[in-house]
Amino acid sequence: MQSSLDRKNVETSKKITLGILSISFLMSVSNAISGTIPLMQKYFSNVSSSNIELLVVIPTGGVLLGTVISGAIGNVIGKKYTVLLGLTIALITGVIPAFWANYFTILLSRAMFGVGCGIFTPLSVSYITDTFSKEKCHKLLGYRNAIGAIGDSIMLFIAGFLIKISWNTTYLVFFFLLIPIILIMFFVPKELDNFEAITDENGETEVVEKTSNVKPSTNLKVIKLAAIFLFMCMFYSAISLKFANYVVDNKIGTAATATYIFGFLTLCSIFSGLLFDKISKIFGKWTVVLFEAITAVAMVALTLSTSIPVLLVLILICGFSNGIINPALTARMVDYSPENSMNLTTSIIIIGINIGFLTAPYAFQLISSVFGNATPQFIILVSGLFYIALALYDVYTVKRDRLTL
Numbered sequence: 001m002q003s004s005l006d007r008k009n010v011e012t013s014k015k016i017t018l019g020i021l022s023i024s025f026l027m028s029v030s031n032a033i034s035g036t037i038p039l040m041q042k043y044f045s046n047v048s049s050s051n052i053e054l055l056v057v058i059p060t061g062g063v064l065l066g067t068v069i070s071g072a073i074g075n076v077i078g079k080k081y082t083v084l085l086g087l088t089i090a091l092i093t094g095v096i097p098a099f100w101a102n103y104f105t106i107l108l109s110r111a112m113f114g115v116g117c118g119i120f121t122p123l124s125v126s127y128i129t130d131t132f133s134k135e136k137c138h139k140l141l142g143y144r145n146a147i148g149a150i151g152d153s154i155m156l157f158i159a160g161f162l163i164k165i166s167w168n169t170t171y172l173v174f175f176f177l178l179i180p181i182i183l184i185m186f187f188v189p190k191e192l193d194n195f196e197a198i199t200d201e202n203g204e205t206e207v208v209e210k211t212s213n214v215k216p217s218t219n220l221k222v223i224k225l226a227a228i229f230l231f232m233c234m235f236y237s238a239i240s241l242k243f244a245n246y247v248v249d250n251k252i253g254t255a256a257t258a259t260y261i262f263g264f265l266t267l268c269s270i271f272s273g274l275l276f277d278k279i280s281k282i283f284g285k286w287t288v289v290l291f292e293a294i295t296a297v298a299m300v301a302l303t304l305s306t307s308i309p310v311l312l313v314l315i316l317i318c319g320f321s322n323g324i325i326n327p328a329l330t331a332r333m334v335d336y337s338p339e340n341s342m343n344l345t346t347s348i349i350i351i352g353i354n355i356g357f358l359t360a361p362y363a364f365q366l367i368s369s370v371f372g373n374a375t376p377q378f379i380i381l382v383s384g385l386f387y388i389a390l391a392l393y394d395v396y397t398v399k400r401d402r403l404t405l
Contacts, residue, residue: 010131010192019187020131021140022180023083023124026090026117027148032155032173039167044103055106059114063354066118067347071216074343078193079123080184086120087181089113094174101168113174122346129334129342131192137334141327142276149269149323151176156266216341218348221401225336226352229329232390233356234363236322238299238383239315241360246376252306261312265319272323279324280331285403287328291321292391299384303377332403 010016033056040052066086074082093116096109128140155173162170244258280287298317305311330349337345367382368374397403 011133011136015187016131016189016192017140019183020124020127021143021147022183023087023120023127024144024147025151025180026155026177027145028152032152032159033170035159035163036167036170039163043101043167047103051103055110057358058107058110059117060354060358062111062114062116063118063121064114064351066115067122067350067354068118070119070122071343071347073119074123078190079127079343080188080190080193083120083123083127083184083188084181086116086118086123087177087184089116089119091116091174091177091181094177095171098168098171118350122343122350125330125333125346125349126342127188127192129337134334138280138327138331139277141330142273142280144273145276145323145327146270146273149266149273153266153270214338214340216344217338218341218344219336219338221336222333222338222345222348225329225332226348228390228393229349230352230356231386232325232329233353234360235383235386236295236318237357237360238364238380239318241364242376242379243302243315246302246380247311249376250306252311253308257308261308261315264312264316268316268319269323272320273327276324276327280328285398288325289391289394289398291324291328292387292394295321295325296384296387296391299380299387303381303384335401335403 037052037056040055041047041049044052070082070086073085077085090113093109093112097106100106100109124144125141128144129137132140155176158176159170159173162172240262243261244255247253247258247261248255283290295318298314298321302311302314302318305314333342333345333349364379367379371378371382
């Protein structure tokens with residue numbers, strides 16, 4: 001291979017690994033500023049509460065647009081500059097509300113913030129799958145989740161201090177995107193744009209220059225995987241959307257109690273991300289099935305418990321399991337994606353994930369109408385039962401596709 005980036009150099013380079021993982025520093029587009037809603041409602045007294053809440057969720061719509069155009073941009077300027085472009089857009093538009101406290105300016109900047117995130121997020125996966133051997137790829141997909149959780153924790157912690165100054169000062173937290181911009185700029189070689197990891201019959205992997213002129217494409221397996229992500233994210237949302245109401249409605253505790261319990265979920269994501277590689281080696285192809293079943297049992301048990309310590313444990317189980325399922329399903333993209341199509345595959349998966357989160361409230365409303373039961377515990381129960389169905393379907397998928405993970 002006519003490059004200094006041979007397999008050994010890439011596999012062992014801590015700088016390249018750190019740079020690529022830093023792309024996942026911002027995994028959530030909403031968490032850091034969600035606490036500003038009550039203060040914005042007071043400041044924009046002439047704006048409805050729903051329109052204020054729109055400022056928090058509209059980046060998700062922007063992510064969908066950014067994801068769609070990410071591949072086209074990457075084909076023109078390459079991976080590295082596409083990531084830097086997305087991060088720069090997210091940084092600039094992310095901090096705009098700190099300087100212009102106008103509703104429509106904030107609305108537009110938040111939408112563009114989501115577009116920026118959508119541009120670089122697909123490459124946070126394809127950079128890993130194209131650059132490293134399959135064994136290290138599995139490990140780094142778990143680390144990717146952990147890095148995202150650590151990033152969320154840091155930004156939430158800093159936002160907690162900034163919000164004491166003023167609600168719009170909180171948006172300065174997005175200056176932290178300078179960290180991945182700098183790391184990618186100096187640690188990730190532009191040469192990696194045109195390289196991919198090829199595994200031979202003996203399981204040996206070499207990072208080689210792409211020679212294929214095959215145009216990116218997709219297949220039914222990728223579409224099915226995107227659908228699985230969509231429904232999984234939709235029903236996992238029952239925890240974030242319904243758990244607090246369940247605690248309050250059943251007089252188990254207050255909204256503050258639920259918020260306190262949610263605070264531990266970030267720790268779960270960090271630990272599950274770090275332990276994913278070891279866990280996946282132990283359970284192999286049944287990793288997804290096992291942790292989907294565990295999630296199902298924990299969700300159903302949630303609806304039967306009125307003890308705060310028990311609820312905390314069950315929520316943590318759900319969070320830990322989700323942190324294992326996500327990278328395990330993501331790893332399947334390597335097997336499913338057609339040649340020279342990982343960026344497109346990742347984009348399709350991310351679109352499925354965001355549609356799942358966006359449609360969750362409406363799906364739950366429809367379920368409530370059909371069954372005539374709108375209680376939070378019923379929605380959580382239905383979501384748990386769905387995870388059982390998902391686990392059974394995955395048993396079929398493992399056998400059909402002869403998966404190893």
